[in-house]
Amino acid sequence: MPVSATSASPLAVHVRAVTKTFGTGEAAVPALKGVDFNARQGELLMIVGPSGCGKTTLLSVIAGTLNFDGGEIDVFGSPLHQMKPRAITEFRKRNVGFIFQQFNLIPTLSCIENVSVPLLINGASRREAEQKAETLLKQLGLPGRGRERPTNLSGGQQQRVAIARALVHEPRLVICDEPTSALDKDTGGHIMELLRDVARHPDRSVIVVTHDNRIFKYADRLTEMEDGRVQRVHGQGGNHDLSE
Amino acid sequence: MLLGDRAKYVMLVGGLTFATMLMTQQSAVFFGILKWTTSHLSNMRAKLWIVDRNVQQANELKALRDTDVNRVRSVTGVAWAMPIYVTIQSAKLADGNFKPIMLVGLDNTTLVGRPPVMLQGRLEDVRLPNSIILDDLGVQRLSVGRAKPLGLGDTFELNDKEARIVGICRADRHFFGYPYAYSTYTQALQFAPKQRKMLSLVLAEPAPGWTPERAAKQIEIETGMKAYTEDELFWSTIWWYFRNTGIPVAFISIIVLGFIVGTTISGQTFYAFVHENLRHLGALKAMGASNALLARMLLVQSLTVGFIGYGIGVLLVTAFGHAVLGRGEPPFMLPWQLPAATFAIVMGICCFSALLGIRKVWKVEPAVVFRG
Numbered sequence: 001m002p003v004s005a006t007s008a009s010p011l012a013v014h015v016r017a018v019t020k021t022f023g024t025g026e027a028a029v030p031a032l033k034g035v036d037f038n039a040r041q042g043e044l045l046m047i048v049g050p051s052g053c054g055k056t057t058l059l060s061v062i063a064g065t066l067n068f069d070g071g072e073i074d075v076f077g078s079p080l081h082q083m084k085p086r087a088i089t090e091f092r093k094r095n096v097g098f099i100f101q102q103f104n105l106i107p108t109l110s111c112i113e114n115v116s117v118p119l120l121i122n123g124a125s126r127r128e129a130e131q132k133a134e135t136l137l138k139q140l141g142l143p144g145r146g147r148e149r150p151t152n153l154s155g156g157q158q159q160r161v162a163i164a165r166a167l168v169h170e171p172r173l174v175i176c177d178e179p180t181s182a183l184d185k186d187t188g189g190h191i192m193e194l195l196r197d198v199a200r201h202p203d204r205s206v207i208v209v210t211h212d213n214r215i216f217k218y219a220d221r222l223t224e225m226e227d228g229r230v231q232r233v234h235g236q237g238g239n240h241d242l243s244e
Numbered sequence: 245m246l247l248g249d250r251a252k253y254v255m256l257v258g259g260l261t262f263a264t265m266l267m268t269q270q271s272a273v274f275f276g277i278l279k280w281t282t283s284h285l286s287n288m289r290a291k292l293w294i295v296d297r298n299v300q301q302a303n304e305l306k307a308l309r310d311t312d313v314n315r316v317r318s319v320t321g322v323a324w325a326m327p328i329y330v331t332i333q334s335a336k337l338a339d340g341n342f343k344p345i346m347l348v349g350l351d352n353t354t355l356v357g358r359p360p361v362m363l364q365g366r367l368e369d370v371r372l373p374n375s376i377i378l379d380d381l382g383v384q385r386l387s388v389g390r391a392k393p394l395g396l397g398d399t400f401e402l403n404d405k406e407a408r409i410v411g412i413c414r415a416d417r418h419f420f421g422y423p424y425a426y427s428t429y430t431q432a433l434q435f436a437p438k439q440r441k442m443l444s445l446v447l448a449e450p451a452p453g454w455t456p457e458r459a460a461k462q463i464e465i466e467t468g469m470k471a472y473t474e475d476e477l478f479w480s481t482i483w484w485y486f487r488n489t490g491i492p493v494a495f496i497s498i499i500v501l502g503f504i505v506g507t508t509i510s511g512q513t514f515y516a517f518v519h520e521n522l523r524h525l526g527a528l529k530a531m532g533a534s535n536a537l538l539a540r541m542l543l544v545q546s547l548t549v550g551f552i553g554y555g556i557g558v559l560l561v562t563a564f565g566h567a568v569l570g571r572g573e574p575p576f577m578l579p580w581q582l583p584a585a586t587f588a589i590v591m592g593i594c595c596f597s598a599l600l601g602i603r604k605v606w607k608v609e610p611a612v613v614f615r616g
């Protein structure tokens with residue numbers, strides 16, 4: 001049953017004083033300068049801000065695809081700052097679904113095969129995985145296209161396939177970097193509606209990084225970043241500052 | 245994943261097929277040439293071959309004394325032993341030219357060492373005066389300058405003496421291309437100019453209950469001559485040519501060439517494949533695929549194309565072998581070790597190619613998937 005996140009919802013992602021610097025010495029680029037940030041269960045949270053402010057970097061460290069220098073990150077009870085690389089890989093495998101700007105579907109596999117990938121990585125049988133993938137594609141409005149190569153589909157359809165791939169193994173955290181910037185306004189809107197429905201699920205959280213102000217309205221809350229820090233959090237009927 | 249990239253897939257399979265063919269085909273031809281060096285064995289056929297102590301291969305026989313046959317016969321473990329005289333003599337053609345032939349003199353009564361397959365005429369007629377059995381290559385060679393090819397009853401001059409063809413046989417070709425001709429031992433002595441020692445080798449059979457190996461050992465102990473089993477002489481001859489000719493160098497360069505061609509094409513294609521798919525491989529990593537899983541995936545794909553390429557290559561080579569085997573030219577010999585070795589090499593190439601890709605995949609950071 002769909003639920004909407006409230007300020008009382010339990011925390012899904014908890015980030016405290018996280019720092020990340022790329023490179024060393026002269027060439028060092030501090031991308032995150034002590035980020036504090038929360039995402040709740042059942043909400044769609046957006047991260048916005050000027051180019052280069054560290055949005056993708058923040059998303060990467062939360063997803064466990066990039067290690068960070070200092071601070072603490074807790075995702076659905078997993079303390080990433082204390083975990084070994086192997087355990088983090090395992091964590092990603094079970095708990096994180098990814099949606100990329102360029103869809104990143106494998107062009108030589110059919111849509112069903114693409115969607116099956118996370119299940120196969122998680123050790124499911126091919127039959128089982130493809131059955132689940134097919135069902136999910138149907139639910140996402142792509143019945144009968146499963147055997148086709150993703151390159152035969154439109155951008156919006158490809159992004160639907162990518163969403164199916166991100167959801168098929170029922171991850172608790174869904175991570176999207178610029179999911180609509182390769183799509184036109186209407187298609188992007190449809191995709192965002194879909195993602196908002198995905199987020200209406202207890203025990204799940206969807207985090208979307210975007211530049212695209214046309215889709216801000218789909219956010220439950222909006223986190224504004226600037227120069228490696230979180231500046232402001234909007235949402236839930238008004239502006240909230242960091243002390244919230 | 246790779247199977248979906250038609251162009252690369254065809255390229256890989258094609259490269260491996262080509263490498264397989266190059267290595268297997270060429271090696272089979274080399275083996276075939278080497279096999280020619282053992283034509284005596286297939287054209288005379290015996291379990292035991294007794295020769296001079298210093299003889300290491302079938303084509304370099306040193307004359308024995310006539311009495312040596314009897315010495316072999318008296319060895320325990322020998323059922324029977326028969327003399328053979330092998331000599332190269334000149335046959336005169338109708339146009340006045342000469343062609344060398346390999347003349348084999350057989351024991352008069354038993355005809356041990358007789359040709360493997362008679363095509364025309366009767367073997368027994370070889371006992372008639374001045375008779376000779378010629379192989380089909382000989383018929384072809386000696387018919388030059390004649391209105392119609394030589395046949396049964398025709399005569400030609402062999403070392404200034406008249407030889408009458410009473411039979412035509414099939415024989416394996418000699419390394420130096422000599423045709424084979426058979427006569428009785430005494431007739432062969434007539435054809436050949438007189439020499440002091442006229443016995444080339446002794447063919448023998450082990451007594452019941454004796455293995456060829458044991459009988460051979462016993463002959464060596466009792467006579468001081470060298471006794472080979474058929475198998476020993478075969479390999480001893482082949483190895484002699486391997487050691488003493490340029491064949492191994494050519495042989496090894498072909499293997500190396502095949503290896504380089506295979507590795508270059510497949511390694512390069514596979515690497516390009518991984519390179520072009522780094523984004524996707526990175527995405528798989530982000531989704532939680534471990535290095536080991538991706539390595540296994542690449543290896544399976546590489547070995548699969550290796551398997552297919554190898555299969556097609558060996559099939560083509562075998563078909564080629566069947567096409568030329570009947571004609572015997574070029575020579576062709578495909579013992580099972582050859583495709584097995586090629587298989588090992590092709591799989592090695594595939595593992596190596598996969599490894600190139602795997603090394604690259606290992607270095608991919610899962611975070612690259614978020615970079616534009």
Ligand SMILES: Nc1ncnc2c1ncn2[C@@H]1O[C@H](COP(=O)(O)OP(=O)(O)OP(=O)(O)O)[C@@H](O)[C@H]1O
Nearest residue numbers: 022023029030031050051052053054055056057058
């Ligand atoms: N791998 C890297 N090596 C070095 N510097 C990097 C790396 N990745 C990011 N940076 C730097 O870190 C800073 C933050 O980058 P990030 O990609 O997180 O920004 P962003 O907010 O996602 O920008 P955009 O809106 O353009 O995608 C930038 O200055 C960028 O140049």
Ligand SMILES: [Mg+2]
Nearest residue numbers: 055056057177
């Ligand atoms: Mg970015």
